[in-house]
Amino acid sequence: MELSSISRRNFLNLAVGAGAAGALAACGSSGPGTSGGGSGASATYWYLTGAPGEQIRKDTVDRFNKDNSDSKIQGTAYQNDAYKTKIKTAIGAGQAPTIIWGWGGGGLKSYVEAGQVEDLTDWFGQNAAVKDKLFETSFGPATINGKIYAMPAETVAPIVLFYNKEVFQKNGAQPPQSWDDIMNLVTLFNGKGIAPFSLGGQSRWTNMMWMEFLFDRIGGPELFQGVFEGKPNAWSAPGAKEALTKLRQLIDANGFVKGFSSITADSNADQALLYRGKAAMMLHGTWTYGSMANDGGNFVKDGKLGWMNFPPVTGGKGDPSNTVGNPGQYYAISSKATAEQKETAKKFFKDAVLSDAEVKEWVDSGAVPVAKSSQSMLAASKDAEFLNFVYDISTKAKNFGQSWDQALSPTAAEALLDNIAKFFQKSIGPDEFISNMNGTIGK
């Protein structure tokens, strides 16, 4: 839908360029007046599809539009992996939506460096109430060079280890307490014809979660911090080789479901493997809880889904309370939007985003929103047990690392994902991975 409108704009631009009626110029997108991707005071907003978030995002927009008849927001939903490319292209082409949904970190930094997003530091200064209602930890990935460029929103989503209690019970297995337990469980479940771990490997960032935890548990958060800061040869720091070797052992032992490299996370097939009992465990973001509750029949309702933090590795440096994942989602405002659109967006941030109604919806869906007001609601939720677990992990973690591909620049992230895919495919080993990745530092 959006594509066709872009090509129409390009066509109109061409027509203008060819000397056709000047009146058409008003419809062209070259002027700063209309390049926000919408018209007049109505602001545009692109977000992600997928239950349950899509409906909640839509409800928030609808509520806002109902209360503000003069300044509306038009929402459009895109699929996760497709959106990542789409938003970059749109921003580069000056066709960005007014409100840019994102993950903060390296991606946001590249927008900031190109002057494409608004500095919200002053706005947060004037609206201290908005800032105060959000988790303090969630502001990290929104802050670039000491300034805030996005509003933390939606939910905190650490990566946790899910397991199928029924499968564990039937096979007399206990949830793993250490890396050695994990390797033993792999042997056990493979012997029973059940895949030890489900994995949507084609999406690549899914494989990355394994590396994130092993690096943290073995080398501590300093390991990736060095990479993030661009220290030369940071990937060969102590612990990296051991983490990669352990991961390789897991791959070699068929720890992951057969055919994992052709499964995408977008299709939720990895979750289906877990709730159908074809796989025993899955390392995934807490956002999958909601979709497993949605799609998995009575799996979640009957208490068959188990969860835990990633177990420690014997002799490792990382604190067992550490976690990685998304400390929040981030809404930025396009600097190319009109003054009215920006006003509308800010009003939306202030009144609608993480309003009590939205917070309640997130809690009901089985997620912990980044608003402090959520804590009191968790206990009343039908998913209280899980939500308290997520809340505790998020707030008690000694270190909450942001997902690597979000923290790094797009160029470095792509190189990382590419090498991770090759590593999981066994076409490169630990040493090659380290030397390849050292070559990308600072890019």
Next chain:
Amino acid sequence: MTTVAPPPLRVDRPTSGGGRSGGVAWMAVPALIMFLIFGVVPLLGVLALSFAQWDGIGEIKPAGLDAWQSVLSDPGLPHALWVTFVIMALSWLFQTPLSLLIGVFLAGHERYREWLAVLYFIPLLLSSAALAITFKALLDPNFGLGSGLGVDFLNQDWLGESKLAVGVVVFVVSWQFIPFHSLIYQGGVRQIPRAMYEAAQIDGAGRMRQFFSITLPQLKYTIITSSTLMVVGSLTFFDLIFVLTAGGPGDATRVLALDMYQRGFMAGLMGPASVIAVILVLVGLGLALGLRRLGGRGDESQLEGA
């Protein structure tokens, strides 16, 4: 991009009368303008970008030969070229004999053949993305055809093992495009004068002999046309591979077009991506010209001795 062989017979230009003897060169103008705007201008833009540094969002900065150096020294480039070549060669090898046979078969005028011709044509009407999604679902190692039907042979890790994944890509591409090439061959076969077959029959040639001595040589130009379309077309396979394997597993099916996309739009390296685009254009042009050469000068008669 197609190079259709010129008709073997020379038509003498009418020297007088007819009222249409004026220059007709202007008729090419609309096509030329479209080609300039949508073909040449973007191409020049890409060429310019290949000497620049741009992340797709910020400013475009000139960077001289940086992008060329980084791409040409990257082991990913020979790999992508090799994968592209393998997929091109395999899909040519797979498609040509099959579409030739189907085309010859469909050239008959019996009613059931015409029905079949319509049926065979259907895959071409489907979008590549839809096809890829369908095949991906069918070949899913856990929820696909193999485990659904309980057939062990079908229960392979089709898209997760490098060699199998290349095979699947070739198969799906062929599945989609064989109907098109069959159609070309069908037309080609119908152009062959009946008299040749009648003469061959009188000389006592059997079906096989007729096929190899008349049909195949007579289809020379059709084969070249269809091969050019296949070979040049296979350089641009993107949607299908992107949806089916996303270049994976690892980089086993990362063809040039996909490499370009990943560098440009995922990694934000528009300079190197443009370098690959330029290489793609050069390879495509080279192949098209080479195949054109294969066809000879195109002025010799195909009907000698007929």
